[in-house]
Amino acid sequence: MKQLLSGNEAIALGAYHSGMGFATAYPGTPSTEILQNISSMEGVYSEWSINEKVALEVGIGAAYAGIRTLVTMKHVGLNVAADPFFALATTGTNAGIIVVSCDDPGEHSSQGEQDNRHFAKFAKVPMIEPTDSQEAYELMDWAFKISEEFDTPVLFRSTTRISHCKSVVNVNRERPSNVSDPKFLRSSAKYVMVPSNARVRRIAMEERIAKLREYVENFPLNEMIMGDRKLGVISSGIAYQNAREVFNGASFLKLVTTYPIPEKLIRKFASEVEKVIVIEELDPHLEEEIRLLGIDVSGKDFIPIIGELNPEIVEAGAIKSGLIPTPPRSNTTEVPAVQIPPRRPQLCAGCPHVGPEFILRKIAFDSSVKPSLTPREMTEKEMVITSDIGCYTLGVYEPLGALDTCVCMGASIGVGLGMSKAGIPNKGVAVLGDSTFMHSGVTGLIDVVYKQGNTTVLILDNRTTAMTGHQGHPGTGVSVTGTKGPEVNLEKLCEGIGIKDITVISAFDLETVESTIRRCVETDEPSVIIARGPCALREKIKGTPFEIDADSCIQCHECLDVGCPAICITGEDINIDPAVCVGPACGVCAQVCPSEAIVEMKR
Numbered sequence: 001m002k003q004l005l006s007g008n009e010a011i012a013l014g015a016y017h018s019g020m021g022f023a024t025a026y027p028g029t030p031s032t033e034i035l036q037n038i039s040s041m042e043g044v045y046s047e048w049s050i051n052e053k054v055a056l057e058v059g060i061g062a063a064y065a066g067i068r069t070l071v072t073m074k075h076v077g078l079n080v081a082a083d084p085f086f087a088l089a090t091t092g093t094n095a096g097i098i099v100v101s102c103d104d105p106g107e108h109s110s111q112g113e114q115d116n117r118h119f120a121k122f123a124k125v126p127m128i129e130p131t132d133s134q135e136a137y138e139l140m141d142w143a144f145k146i147s148e149e150f151d152t153p154v155l156f157r158s159t160t161r162i163s164h165c166k167s168v169v170n171v172n173r174e175r176p177s178n179v180s181d182p183k184f185l186r187s188s189a190k191y192v193m194v195p196s197n198a199r200v201r202r203i204a205m206e207e208r209i210a211k212l213r214e215y216v217e218n219f220p221l222n223e224m225i226m227g228d229r230k231l232g233v234i235s236s237g238i239a240y241q242n243a244r245e246v247f248n249g250a251s252f253l254k255l256v257t258t259y260p261i262p263e264k265l266i267r268k269f270a271s272e273v274e275k276v277i278v279i280e281e282l283d284p285h286l287e288e289e290i291r292l293l294g295i296d297v298s299g300k301d302f303i304p305i306i307g308e309l310n311p312e313i314v315e316a317g318a319i320k321s322g323l324i325p326t327p328p329r330s331n332t333t334e335v336p337a338v339q340i341p342p343r344r345p346q347l348c349a350g351c352p353h354v355g356p357e358f359i360l361r362k363i364a365f366d367s368s369v370k371p372s373l374t375p376r377e378m379t380e381k382e383m384v385i386t387s388d389i390g391c392y393t394l395g396v397y398e399p400l401g402a403l404d405t406c407v408c409m410g411a412s413i414g415v416g417l418g419m420s421k422a423g424i425p426n427k428g429v430a431v432l433g434d435s436t437f438m439h440s441g442v443t444g445l446i447d448v449v450y451k452q453g454n455t456t457v458l459i460l461d462n463r464t465t466a467m468t469g470h471q472g473h474p475g476t477g478v479s480v481t482g483t484k485g486p487e488v489n490l491e492k493l494c495e496g497i498g499i500k501d502i503t504v505i506s507a508f509d510l511e512t513v514e515s516t517i518r519r520c521v522e523t524d525e526p527s528v529i530i531a532r533g534p535c536a537l538r539e540k541i542k543g544t545p546f547e548i549d550a551d552s553c554i555q556c557h558e559c560l561d562v563g564c565p566a567i568c569i570t571g572e573d574i575n576i577d578p579a580v581c582v583g584p585a586c587g588v589c590a591q592v593c594p595s596e597a598i599v600e601m602k603r
């Protein structure tokens with residue numbers, strides 16, 4: 001049966017048809033849809049975890065217990081899960097376990113760019129990479145088999161274009177009827193990594209990689225496609241598709257087992273062509289591995305090491321290096337490429353983060369100092385706003401411009417604590433969302449208590465993981481299937497840690513937001529402010545929109561500082577788009593207006 005599937009859908013279906021019985025994840029673009037697709041599959045236990053480390057740990061438990069398991073995350077998620085990942089590489093497994101890392105070349109929606117192929121070599125585990133949805137589907141079965149045959153986790157790497165592009169998949173398998181029953185085989189030598197056992201496993205890891213080197217030589221989905229023998233292109237993943245478009249007619253070696261690489265196959269291919277090049281996205285992973293074989297190869301001298309590739313970029317590199325001729329200029333009038341006006345990412349109309357970030361800008365930044373891109377000294381009365389990762393990070397952009405740092409998920413509290421312990425004279429507020437607080441913010445807060453810090457933590461609690469598409473988390477109790485379980489109570493959690501000063505406020509009540517922050521930063525105790533308000537997009541909030549009363553408007557433009565997408569300026573006139581404004585449930589602009597010119601629209 002043929003189906004049009006994205007890479008993520010194909011990964012989910014491929015795993016299902018391979019007898020996967022357990023799946024865990026923490027959301028993160030471009031990986032999120034894998035678990036979302038699995039969640040409706042019968043016979044599979046699936047769950048969002050509190051973070052990627054726990055997702056992998058829970059997955060390890062299931063695989064040890066004899067159930068084929070899939071654990072998915074975005075590239076930076078594997079940094080969080082690196083500790084159990086390396087440990088799993090050491091212990092090996094019982095049932096097959098696949099760790100899917102979806103990388104984001106070009107940082108479409110990530111805090112950093114990194115090439116997770118390094119993790120395979122680093123942890124000494126096999127890696128597989130599909131070049132399209134068909135392979136994503138098929139390779140799942142191979143990955144589970146490799147995992148079980150070689151007693152190893154398999155790193156399955158996808159990238160944004162593989163995960164999100166749709167292509168036709170020949171769905172040629174069905175879910176086996178005899179999915180294995182759970183069974184843990186007791187063996188402390190294998191599963192208890194005290195040094196004496198770990199040293200034995202360490203030897204097993206090297207033996208495993210040696211066997212895998214042999215195994216990949218005959219892997220059926222690595223493919224030599226011979227054309228013109230003047231040029232041989234070795235490639236993998238989405239870069240293979242780009243290369244096929246550019247080097248029309250050349251010979252290709254498509255690799256899906258990208259660690260370890262099939263040495264003999266590569267030698268054979270290289271011996272059959274005059275020149276070998278590697279086309280790969282990000283780091284020269286394949287290029288370096290191939291060069292180590294003593295094969296003369298080039299690639300990164302003409303293909304960028306940064307960002308996502310596309311056929312145009314590959315073509316430009318190939319022309320520059322003389323591999324292909326410059327295409328003749330056509331006589332026909334060229335149709336100019338469609339220019340899409342650039343749009344800065346911004347918070348939605350009615351977003352509960354807007355008000356608190358507006359207040360932070362107002363009280364933490366000296367309004368007489370112009371925003372600048374170069375570092376500047378802070379005045380003493382200014383405050384440092386250490387932020388985290390979530391929708392609220394968009395508050396870094398003008399006109400809000402309310403944030404000073406954003407390091408990685410959960411870092412806002414630790415970074416703020418570090419600054420105050422280092423002795424900077426400025427007060428500070430650490431800002432993070434409810435999902436991020438659960439993910440890894442809470443450990444920072446425990447450290448604040450332990451170190452007797454006085455950090456003020458502002459949790460922007462919109463009761464969802466909004467940035468990645470409204471997933472539940474322990475604070476909401478909502479599972480991946482939408483069922484409701486017990487909620488971890490934020491206030492009580494903070495209280496249990498030892499925070500005495502906890503204030504819950506409405507995120508839309510600007511006066512209270514301001515007075516609470518001002519009070520908290522002045523105390524010597526650590527404090528937590530929970531600014532609560534529903535995500536307008538998720539709750540589809542829409543009330544009678546506001547409008548500008550032209551007679552009262554003094555054209556001070558202060559409402560523009562809120563950065564609401566519903567408010568626009570034409571000439572000197574301010575207008576509120578009634579289709580976008582959510583109305584009184586928000587009302588932030590009306591609170592900001594000094595002349596009470598923003599009023600509910602009269603019908």
Ligand SMILES: Cc1ncc(C[n+]2csc(CCOP(=O)(O)OP(=O)(O)O)c2C)c(N)n1
Binds near residue numbers: 392409434436
């Ligand atoms: C290690 C890591 N995992 C996952 C992500 C993807 N991600 C970005 S923000 C975010 C959580 C946002 O939720 P929350 O803190 O509640 O803020 P909101 O977006 O709801 O405002 C996630 C999961 C990431 N950037 N880094």
